[in-house]
Amino acid sequence: MAKLIQIICLYTALFFHIGAAQAESQDISAASRSVVRVVLVANDNGRVSYVGHGSGVAISPNLVITNAHVVEALQYDPNIVMGVVPSEGKQSYAATVIAIDPSKDLALVKISQGRLTAATIYSGPLTDGSDVFAIGYPGTVDNAQGLDFNDLIRPQAAVKTRGSYSQGRSAKMFETILHTAPIGGGNSGGPLVDNCGRVIGINSFSSVSNGNDAEFFFAISMRELTNFLRKAKITLPTVNSMCRSVSELTAAEKEREAAEQAKMIAAEQAKMEAAGTAKSQMRRKAELDILSERENIMALSGLLILIALAGFGGSYILFQKGKREHAIIAIGIGAILILAAIYFFMNRPGFNEIENRMAEMAKQDKQLIGADNQGDDTSKENDKAPKEGVKICILQPERSRLTVSNGADVSFDWKSGGCINGRTQYAANGSIWTRSFVPNQDSSLSVISFDASKNNYKIERYLLGMEAMDTARTARQRYDVKSCTNDAASLDKITQMNNAIKEVLPSEPNELLNFKCSDK
Structure with a gap:
């Protein structure tokens, strides 16, 4: 009997580990959507030549954070121009430096056109020994693949490496995070993220190794980044909730x-x-x-x-x-x-x-x-019908996983036929009413449900790639119902839309928010 219990416990632990690993992989993939390659090229009388590149991370649709030393050459040679190459899509964008602080090795870059997927910034405490991930474009990988200049200015997936955070060891010139996620030349300016894919630092440099010693790596802390952006008059939205596994x-x-x-x-x-x-x-x-x-x-x-x-x-x-x-x-x-x-x-x-x-x-x-x-x-x-009217829904942190949201309270006007705020129709599945939301520009998809019998409101948010988002938008346009209705055919369209969008979703959301509602 004792052996049987041990086997059951082992399989249970394995199940949760697999679930956590799967959610972690999705989160890191989602975070990589915000990582860009920052490329410098020289234009000498019409002759374009490659100067170098680093990495960066989008903090808004048109702003990118990178290292000051990545864009340093722009200050000394007017023939050098800069471009930002996203990880998805089909084009790159011209960019300019709008703020720089070499003493903190930080620079703020603005693209002239296009739209990037902004990363989520984590401002809470870090746990010593916790897993971290470096995301960027190391040049050694480009060389090993045999990429040429034309390849470097085309969107490509960023490289992810894994390591651990070591608490209490910072560089003297500015506050840094010590970690063991490998980075190389080209990773500079790219983000260091936690298990939930939230940015916790900006990779900057590594320790010097003669080939015999282990190598360690340093990322600029969020405190330094926040102060830098404050001087640039940029307000950065952050989250500080604990990273939790969706499977748990x-x-x-x-x-x-x-x-x-x-x-x-x-x-x-x-x-x-x-x-x-x-x-x-x-x-x-x-x-x-x-x-x-x-x-x-x-x-x-x-x-x-x-x-x-x-x-x-x-x-x-x-x-x-x-x-x-x-x-x-x-x-x-x-x-x-x-x-x-x-x-x-x-x-x-x-x-x-x-x-x-x-x-x-x-x-x-x-x-x-x-x-x-x-x-x-x-x-x-x-079977008693739930009360109609305005609902005030408060986040239940112990039942939620916040990765991109601040967890603010939600309020809405509820009608028993599944109409919210007099304009958005939900589809019923028993006592639970559901609607999928696919925005035209943001790279996140939300599935919102309201259990009218229990007054439970839930938001499942998926951070998808460009191809999956395009597929979801097509499904939304095919079945979309733009107003509240009691028409059976229209309600069936919403159900079909929800099912079609569900087919492109991963098994678990990147963010899960559970709210408890009450009548106003």
Whole structure:
């Protein structure tokens, strides 16, 4: 038995590890969408030559952070120009430096056209020994692939490497993060990210190794980056929530739901047992009441018969004494008493009245509900329509995974037909109403659902690549319903749209937000 338990625990741990690894891979892939190659080229009388390149990370649709030493040559040679090459798409963009601080090795670059996918910046504390990932464009990989200049200015996937964060060792010239995720020439200016794909530093330099010692790497801290951007009058939105595995949250959510279901079942069973006990008590009381009434009526009937017999005896004596009129009166009274006794006896309560008396008692006491009606009452309670109106939804951090959002409260106007805010129609699946949202420009897709019976609001956000986003946009345009409706065909279109978009989604979202709602 002990060995069996060990095997079960091993498989359980393996399951969660696989789930965490899968979510981690999706997050790092999502983060790489924001990483760009920063290329410098010289234009000498029409002759274009490659000068060098580094990496960078988009912090807004048109702004890129990189190292100052990556773009340093621009300050000394007017013939050198700069381009930003994203990891996806079909074109690169001209760019200029709008802020630079060589003492912190940071530079802010702006593209003249186009739109980039902005990264998420993490401003919270780091855990010593935690996994980190360096993303960028190391030149050694380009050389090994045999890439030429034309290849370098075409969008390509960035290279990801993995290592660990080491706390407490910073460079003297500016605050840095020490880590072991390998970087090379060309990685400079690229991001260092955590397990959730959030930027925690900007890679800058490495320790000097003679080939015998291990090499370590340094990234500029978020504090330095925030101060640099503040001087450039750039406000940087950040998140500071703990990085959690979606698989762990999903498992915990299933356990919570199972516990709630078990609690509901136990409460229902307790109510049914209480109803059964109440019914038994009502039946016993009805039986005792009927027995008591029958006994009283039989005693009364017997007493009336005895009085009647006494009257008959008295009438005989009166006849003997010649009091005929009085004798006849006594006989009449006795007959009446006999008839009354027979009437009371024949109309005494029967045991077939038990159910009727139980029903009367139940009406007088609403807590005494028949067990036969318990299931129907529970069903009616469960089927009770949720209240319409404005809902205020507050994030449940212990049930959520924040990677790109700040977790602000959500409010909306809810109608029982699945209409939100009077303009957006959701599709029903039982008590849960769902709608998929695919923006035209942002590279994130959201699946939002509202469980009207439990007042639970959920946002599942997927950070997809360009091809997947285009496929999702096509599905949205094919089935899109732009306003609230009760038309069955339109509601079916929304369901079809949700299903079509679901086909392009990975198994787990990059961000999971669970809210608990209440009526305003």
